[in-house]
Amino acid sequence: MRHLLPFLTLLFGMALPASAQQALSLHFAPRAMQAQETNPAFFNEKLITISLPSPYVSVLHSGFTYRDLIQPVGDSLRLDIPGALSQMEEMNDLRLFSQVDILGIGVKLAMFQVTAGARARTDVLVSYPRDLVALGWEGNAAHLDETLSLGPTGYARAWSEIYLGGAIRVTKKIQIGARAKYLVGLADATFTRHDLTLYTNPEIYQLEARADYVLHTSVLNLGQDLSSPDFVFEPQVFGPNRGWAVDLGLRVQPIKQLELAASLTDLGFIDWNAQSQRYEATGTLAFAGLDAAQLLDEDSLSMDFIDELADSLLQGMELRSSPDMYRTYLPAKAYVSATFRPIKLLKVGVLYHAESYGGRTRQALAVHGGVDVGKILNTGLTWSLQDGRAGHLGAHAYLKLGPAALLLATDNVLAFIQPDRARTTNARLGLNLCF
Template identity: 30%
Template sequence: MRKSLLLLPLLLAATLDAQNLTAPLLSGSWQSTYHNPAMVHFLPTTFTVGLPGIANDLRLQNVEYGDVFVKSGGQQILNLAAWAGLAEERNAVQDVYSIETIGAAARRGNFGYQLYHRLRVNGDADYPRSFINLVALGNAAFIGQTVDIAPRGGIVSYQEVGASFSYAVNDQIAIGGRVKYLAGVSSIEAAEGGTLELGTGTENYTLTLDKDLTLNSVRAFAFRSLDDFDLTYNPSRLQPGDLFTPNNGFAFDIGVAVNLDRLRLNASATDLGAGIDWKADITTLRFEGTSTFSGLDILGDLLRDSVSLDRAVDSLVTALEPVSGATAYRSNIAASIFLGGEYDLTEKITAGALLTLEDRLGELVPAFAITGRYTLTDWLKVGLNLNHRSGIRTNLGLHALATPGRFQLFAASDKLLSLLSSGNSSVAGIRLGAAMTLGERRSSGAFRP
């Protein structure tokens, strides 16, 4: 347990879930309604049942898997030196995924209604280059310096129950709103503003560790000490009882959709005011104070032999030992803005564009997608999408919407190039979903019946 403690920050970074850039544009699909409550008016029938689906989107900023892992003896080995050379001052790790369970939508006259349930996991963190340099090069590289090695952000998972109401103002414009009940499942988060500053003296390489960091968690640790704890974290836990605990919150979505026959536009803002107030099953670890201990190159020593490793780990455990408690806290969930549209160039070819703005750790980050879709048959559409996110290479994606009979089957990935590159990627993700269309089909292109 003690030796694995040194790898815990890396494990957290590797397991940290932003949404697919295709679904918000695909008017008429069940998946588009998650991003805009007014998109219910584009659904092809008066009643739609949302069936189970899954979405995942992983992003690593500045590094790619193939750059930091090398093959040796048939195994993948982490190349810390290469990682240190690629990392910037701050490096984002973001992973967003959802498990969609069931939902339903209905249109009656000018009104639209929707109710659904899903599990969401939002991982949004970053780590400093100084931490990777410290692990890769040892503290001898920082003589006479003080570096902050604290991560920011964390992971939060919750069940979401959304109820939407929308209204067709006229034949071309519909507006909608949604209230969402958020039931917290689990959380691991570094409190905002925390620091872990490590200084290496010029004489005898004396190490000084200034600690001012709070780690908040729910259903993540069975903690007794840094030398004795169990990691119980399961972000994908999906149990009905979690809907009715004191750990909960609310969020709101608003949206507008415009139907000009061949041209369809939409704009929305999601997760407004979103947050979860954690009041039960909390473990708070408070790292504070200053610890000073000597040792030559402690990280160099611990890699040489097991005796040095045990001695180094004992020293670090003593220096890092936190105060454990249970303090209530709040997880704020970032809002997103979507602006998009699609245009039918011909009866078979459709082009579209999407701009999203996401609040990431207090910074507004844009993403952009251009799509092209071709109607192969009256029940199958396939398309390509070119995606760009800040700090990540532009990527090519693939999507398909099949409508055999009363079913809708949706599959998309913004990462086609990543999937074809044998794992040498900074992004990975896919979205799969289904729905069943019931009732009368739309009799015209207008929103009003």
């Protein structure tokens, strides 16, 4: 126990008000081959383990929940924009992440283990400012003589990876592991600048917008004036958009009942070389309004008005595009954990997790309790603190019947019971054959 208390103190001290979006419960199921995604130093149970195709999906909205936005009033519903605004941060994330483990295999001997496999991933992030929602609800009259930041940003990318990993028992108490991953980028769109501001003159109500945007794309061609998109998708196992990544892991067992683990995963990049373009939009837009007589033309909206409005908004805006190869980085992750077995069948633990994406780092702290029912079932509950808000209750179950093993894991059970109150959820299904 003297080894555990300082370690727990360190972990709780590192947990800051933020959020993370990876399978925390999965880390506490090391008997499953899928748990090696969080730490390559974990060993399989059997000589040969085959991971069959299995999906993982994760959804995060850091701003408001459905219940914050839609309030029940009697037998009807009320739109509560002020309530949603009160829950929003200065920048809010909507993130969708999916992964399909196509196939994996692990061979374990006495002192070392070799793993190999392939998977496909998709990662979409949209970050939008609170000011953008406030402007849409309150109008610019509520923000006279204020400069609003309205620029959304984010990325959308898909890639595949082929990995080869190894783990070794350095001593009876120390295991280390590493995994190298060859990456092939399938498609990408990434904003690298997203400055968009709006100012309303308090005297003449003239609007002034300033824009400075840079968008990089690969495979997706938007044309010279951004009005003629063309998507050319030709998936190749060894395509021109290539990259590398590495996972590193450590597992230490200072005493029989205590296990400490640490890992860094997805340390890598993709160079986008195929059909890669850079689009830049800069300038100042001034809009003083239009003649009201132009709004209607024989009881219908005048197309001349639409054209004039578009011309007014585009005046002063400079659009440029050019071929430009670029590099993006994977969402790097860190895991630091401690687990303790007071008795053989019971395990308790704590996990600190951090993930870097979209130019910032999200963090989470989780505590876990689990039981082993012989060699047939390993199950447990995980409570995690994310985003400095109410904790999430996660769960996992690893059921082994003969050579077949089934894994189910999620970090937010209540999201499936009360989805209108959830900001985040994820789910993983795994099926292994163990010999």
